Amino acid sequence: MAALSSSNSFASTFVLFVLLFTFLPAFSNAQLSSTFYNTRCPLAQTAINSAVLQAVAAERRMAASLIRLHFHDCFVQGCDASILLDEQASATSERDALQNRDSVRGFEVIESAKATLEGLCPGVVSCADILAVAARDASAAVGGPSWTVKLGRRDSTTASRDEAERDLPLFTSTLQEHISNFAAKGLNTRDLVALSGSHTIGQAQCFTFRDRIYDDGSDIDAGFAATRKSTCPAAAGNGDSNLAPLDLVTPTLFDNVYFRNLIEKKGLLQSDQVLFSGGSTDSIVREYNSNAVTFRADFANAMIKMGEISPLTGEDGVIRRICRSLN
Structure with a gap:
């Protein structure tokens, strides 16, 4: 019985090895590559x-x-x-x-x-x-x-x-919700804070920050809140789509001012401000505020990681000829 068991084990291992060896090239060909289009579409x-x-x-x-x-x-x-x-x-x-x-x-x-x-x-x-x-x-x-x-x-x-x-994150997300959400996609807290730094550019609609600027108990700079009230009326349904820059200081320049804003309690969205609210990400916010080079490097690395979340490769999926439709 022992000899038979050993023989079966050897045979199973051999078959597994052959299968892995056979399919290895297919797995290798399915990997993302910076040179993927160099031959077929160089431009x-x-x-x-x-x-x-x-x-x-x-x-x-x-x-x-x-x-x-x-x-x-x-x-x-x-x-x-x-x-x-x-x-x-x-x-x-x-x-x-x-x-x-x-x-x-x-x-x-x-x-x-x-x-x-x-x-x-x-x-x-x-x-x-x-x-x-x-x-x-x-x-x-x-x-x-x-x-x-x-x-x-x-x-x-x-x-x-x-x-x-x-x-997808919500403008009301808590820090723990953010951390759990990103972790589920293979991204850590450093990736979370770095990617959130993209809010150094862009704008948000009034309805996403109304509660924050009109809540007297909110952890928001009073002067900053007053400035935002000028374009975001208190009544729900009134001016909901009015836009305000996420970074009031340099709204169209990608820099690290976003993190200074958080430290000064001038994060427009509550989901941004939670990154600097006495939690585990405070130290990362401080680091990015004091070191723009580190932030830029971490942002680039986090975008690379994010861009490789569960891609369809090889024979999976299709190449759409019009992106909005299943042509």
């Missing part, structure tokens, strides 16, 4: 960069919108361009999720880049990869860091509004 990143620079030149705020669009894509089903599918393509469009409705922007920039790429190399470059490159180029366009984007993502054929509403 891919140049075309995307051109579309981004044109859009940001026309509207500086678009840089923040493109970074946010990539983030909101990756946190739902992974980095698969599912956020780009409209309601005609998907009955559960992520665009309709609470965290995205009437706020997520930049679709036309991605479609513009995609149209150009379809002319250069039809059916080659995925919408998911365009999102990743566009976010990098948007950061650089407003003075932020750049980084090497690994490519080879493919596009999903599904979207999930339910998953979007479950996994």
